[in-house]
Amino acid sequence: MPAITYEIIHQDKNTNARAGILHTPHGSFLTPIFMPVGTKATVKGVSPEELKDLGARIVLSNTYHLFLRPGAELVREAGGLHKFMHWDGGILTDSGGFQVFSLGELRKIKEEGVTFRSHIDGSKQFLSPEVSMEVQMALGADIVMAFDECIPYPADYEYAKESTARTARWARRSKDAMTANNQGLFGIVQGGMYEDLRRQSAKELVEMDFPGYAVGGLSVGEPKELMYEMLQVSTSELPENKARYLMGVGTPDYFIESVMRGIDMFDCVFPTRVARNGMAMTHTGRIVIKNACYEHDHNVLEENCDCYACRNGYTRSYIRHLFRSDEMFGLRLLTLHNLRFLQIFMKEMREVILEDKFLEFRTNFYVNNPNLQPKQ
């Protein structure tokens, strides 16, 4: 029995949206699902107990960061990442590939791997499929990601083609190096913004037979419509009976459009990062809490929300005050709210899929958020 399996519970009649269950060694989770990001073995400002209370079941953590500090060996010594961070739910670790992309200047990509300078102390470091797998085995996450290259946007065809081919070779090497039987390795579809490369990338990965597939290299600055098109192309080549994970996407409109195209899993820093910068997410759009219009607004962030902040009556006026005063409780209130909001949003999507009402849900969403409607 493989560590990670996926089963479809219901396929929406009108779209490619599906409701399912992702089985892992640390529990079985209903999809579509959102994974909060805990880069350095913690979701900033939120305890694992609070995460569980707000409905999170699986979190993402980061190979790159944990590799640099505290190091794979320390986590292994602690008994793995679950024990180290005191989280008994699911964990997915990113491979470090994205950091190679976002580090930009400080790196050099070769066939064998990537040399780069640590953002912490400037020391020279090396990551490759083999090193990434070794670290990810030490961390012991339920789902581990293949070491890939996230192609910047825009990128010319030749570069995208070369990079995508290398990512495929790295996926093969990742698979060969991943020998743990209690962890499942996902391959990552790349291909830039080129339909043929996307298809080819997906096909090659499917031949290698992973327990799940991610779509990477999207939401890197391209127009929304182009992203949806590339996503559609990517998922159309993936098998139905495996989980599909769209990496790095985290706003409601993207969720809807992606689930509609067959995505089951998401992770994103957006809800937690913007919370720290004073933004609350709601069913009717964004609240920039520092705006003057909330000075005398003694309502909660969103009516009928059962997050910690709203349920206990913390008002917009008060949270605005906390942010203007640089009080850390404000960050926590918005972080808890945003994470709960996404859990609620995922639950709503699961329910409408089960009732074959996904399209109505989508239409209704755009009525409430007309500015987010994609161009035809």
Added chain:
RNA sequence: GCGGCUUUGGUGAAGCGGUUAACACAUCGGAUUGUGGCUCCGACACGCGUGGGUUCGAUCCCCACAAGUCGCC
């Protein structure tokens, strides 16, 4: 009462005769999508204490007044 110094936006201030009055904070907006935790990007003085004067031209020079501040009696 006498003498010195100071007076630029909400705040701290740069500029000291010549095109759009620097910068920072605050304020007001916007951004943020496989996370470098207080980030990034915009906007924001039609005016330089008040009134005169000199000059082609004055925040900048001169005079008077006002306010603040320090010292002396």
